[in-house]
Amino acid sequence: MKIAEIEVLQRAVPYKKPFAIAGGSTSLCEHALVRITTTDGVFGLGEAATMPSYSEETHTSVEAVLREKLIPAVRGCDPFDINAIMARLDAAASGNSIAKAAIDLALHDLVGKLTDQPVYRLLGGCFRERVPLAWAIGLGGIEEVAGEAAKYAGKGFGTIKIKVGRDAERDIEAVRAVREAIGSRVRLRVDANQGYDYDTAIGILPKMERFDLELIEQPLPRSDIEGMGRLCAALDTPIMADESVFNAQDAIELIRQRAADIINIKIMKPCGLRGSRAVADIAAGAGIPCLIGSMVEMGIGTAAGLHFAIATPNIDFACEMIGPEMLAADIIEQAPFLATCGEGYFALPTGTGLGVSLKG
Numbered sequence: 001m002k003i004a005e006i007e008v009l010q011r012a013v014p015y016k017k018p019f020a021i022a023g024g025s026t027s028l029c030e031h032a033l034v035r036i037t038t039t040d041g042v043f044g045l046g047e048a049a050t051m052p053s054y055s056e057e058t059h060t061s062v063e064a065v066l067r068e069k070l071i072p073a074v075r076g077c078d079p080f081d082i083n084a085i086m087a088r089l090d091a092a093a094s095g096n097s098i099a100k101a102a103i104d105l106a107l108h109d110l111v112g113k114l115t116d117q118p119v120y121r122l123l124g125g126c127f128r129e130r131v132p133l134a135w136a137i138g139l140g141g142i143e144e145v146a147g148e149a150a151k152y153a154g155k156g157f158g159t160i161k162i163k164v165g166r167d168a169e170r171d172i173e174a175v176r177a178v179r180e181a182i183g184s185r186v187r188l189r190v191d192a193n194q195g196y197d198y199d200t201a202i203g204i205l206p207k208m209e210r211f212d213l214e215l216i217e218q219p220l221p222r223s224d225i226e227g228m229g230r231l232c233a234a235l236d237t238p239i240m241a242d243e244s245v246f247n248a249q250d251a252i253e254l255i256r257q258r259a260a261d262i263i264n265i266k267i268m269k270p271c272g273l274r275g276s277r278a279v280a281d282i283a284a285g286a287g288i289p290c291l292i293g294s295m296v297e298m299g300i301g302t303a304a305g306l307h308f309a310i311a312t313p314n315i316d317f318a319c320e321m322i323g324p325e326m327l328a329a330d331i332i333e334q335a336p337f338l339a340t341c342g343e344g345y346f347a348l349p350t351g352t353g354l355g356v357s358l359k360g
Contacts, residue, residue, distance in 0.1 A: 001114075002039050003079055006071045006103075008063050009033040009358075013298065014328045020139040022165035022195030024053035029296055029327055032062040033358075034102040036110055038079060044110025044353060047300035048102035049268050049323070054193070054243075054295065055098060062099040069093040074103060079110050086274055097246065097271045098295075104272025105304045105354070112353030119304070119354055123273065123311035131309045131346045134159035134189065134318040136294065137178075139166055146177040156344035159187040159214065159318040165195020168204040179211040187318070191217035194243055198227040202234060209237050215262055215317070218242040228259035238262050242293060246270065248278040255286045262317065264293040267305050280312050289316035296323040299332030303354040306337060306346050321346070332356045 011031055018027040034046040048062040073092040077085050085107065089100045112119045120126060135152035137145050137160065149160045162178055164171035171190070179188055190213060196204065201219045208216070215238045220227045222243040232239045238261035245251050245260070246269045254260045263283050267276045283290050292305045292315060305321040324330050325341045335356050337349040349355045 001078070003036055003075055003077050004039045005037040006074060007035040008066050009035065010059060010063065011298065011331045013331065015326055016328050018138070019296070019326065021053055021163050021191075022139070022193040026051060026053050029298065029323075030059040031298060032059045032066065032099075032102060033300065033331070034066065034106045036074070036079065036103070036106040038110070042110060042113055044079070044106040044108070044113060045300050045356065045358065046102035046104065046106030046109065047297060047304075048098045049295040049297040049301045050098055051295050057096065057098045062096070062102070065093055065096045065099045066102070070096075070099060070103060079107055079114070082107050082111070082274060086271065097275075098268045101268045101272035104274055105300065108273050108304070109353035116352050118349060118352060119273070119307040120310040120349070123277065123308060125311060126348065127311055127313050129310070129348045131306060131315075132158060132318040133322055133341070133344050133346065134161050134320050135322060135344070136161045136191070136320055137163065139163045142170070142174050142177050145174050146181040149178045150181040153182040153186045155342060157186070158344060159189065161189045161191055161217070161320065163193065164190045165192030165219070168196070168200055172204065172207050175208050175211050184212070187214040188212065189214045189217060191242070192219045194218055194221045196220060198224065198230065201231060205231070205235055205237070209235065213237045215240045217264065218244065225253060225257050225259045228254070229257045232258060232261055240264050242266070245279065247275060248282055251279045251282045255282070255288065260288065263288055263290045265290050266293040266295050267301070267308060268295045268297075273304060273308055276308055277312070280314060284314040289314050291315060291317040292319040292321055294320040294323055296326055297321065298327065299324055299330045299335065299338065299356050300354065303335065303337065303349060303356045306349055307354065310348060331359060333359055
């Protein structure tokens, strides 16, 4: 049995409302999907979740590199040889981690179906049966942000994250307003998406700490590892790295420089589940906890993140796989695990592979 066919499918779904971070605003979710079919007619699904305000890859660049370089390197391979296939992808094209992630996810889905197992069993089995979620709120007016925070805390989200990083004085006021809106029992985290320089961060973040923050995410540019380390040493609140960690090598450097207390693993960044596991294992070896972040994946990528969180021991914080709740529709048939996304948690997924199927 070999890989016979690989299709690239484009899907676009609008956000319920535009999502703004320090790097820009997004109103339309445009992703490339991959469907890998074997000579026996079994297929697996993958998703390349690109976010223009965050990543350099786009849905068009993903499709181009898939068709021109990556698909030719995979066709005819044994789908069980995931390590060898990913090495072939790296030889065919450098970078392009999100495009490669789509193939990685599709291979895991396919192997799960071929072995009649859910993907989390391929990743080490069930470590937890429930994954708490954090609701993420984009940049906006202070009253708007506080209102959204109160709404989702009321729905059952035990953790709220707000975006900061564009206007430091506004950010302090937003943190204050959100803390007042959600009360003291709901955890609150902030994410600057690289929006501050060191001097601004060291001046503003201690003032935010007064509002009992759970963590501070990526306050500095991804390249300023030295500055991240200085913030880790200076602040009481844990610093979480996101944009500074795209792969296992990045994780090693952050740990070496003591520049992160927590690592945000977005499964698109390290080329999918295989690479994400490498980052998580390195972090675990250093005693650093992780969480699963979001590139606003649709149902396929969200399912993959959930399976990873179910299987990975050091996912110790509420995760952010809330893409389906942020979008006006989805591309998959309603899967049981999605039913509680808007209530602040995911339960153990069912079915073989990723447990999802495309609409239509």
